[in-house]
Amino acid sequence: MTLPQQVLSIQVGAIRSMTIGDREVKSAIRKLPVTGRIPVTPLGLQGDEQADPSVHGGLSQAVYAYPSEHYPYCQAQIRQADPSAVLSYGHVGENLTLSGLLETDAFVGDELYFPDCVLRITQPRLPCFKFNAVMKDKRAAKKMAQTGFSGFYLAVAEAGSIAAGETFRLVAGERQTSIGELFRVAMKKTAND
Secondary structure (H helix, E strand, O other): OOOOEEEEEEEOOOOEEEEEEOOEEEEOOOOEEEOOOOEEOOEEEEOOOOOOOOOOOOOOOOOOEEEHHHHHHHHHHHHHHOOOOOOOOOOOOEEEEEEEEOHHHOOOOOOOEOOOOOEEEEEOOOOOOOOOOOOOOOOOHHHHHHOOOOOEEEEEEEEEOOOOEOEEEEEOOOOOOOHHHHHHHHHHHHHHH
């Protein structure tokens, strides 16, 4: 059964300090749910911050979307480290938790038409050491590479607003490179560097 193409939840995050190993780092990976209509500007959702704009944020990475279909896998993974852990949407750092669109069906240039804004798929998310920390697993990034459960970044093609519960319509771009393919290539390159 195919799930409807819908925004299940919206999250934003503020820059905070995180202790990872023996170092203190700044991050906004911990996203919290918001309710109501959220303004969408060319640089992303109102209230969302990025600690390291060299790898997150900007015009081509304004919004990060993650398929809800991957949450059962993520839940099982984090429970290996903490059996009582319960993941809520936003835990992997996404702004939009979507249903009905996986990386294998999302292509660079495809556009998601929401009632009051349009977002364009630009690239997969590449995991980093902060992702390992929030997942409580030093191999979480490697597991993401193995599964292809990367999610994808979106540019804002038409600013406006968005709300949880809204459906979207996918309008295909040139469909030359899927997010899944691009992620596999990027992770293979990273592994070889």
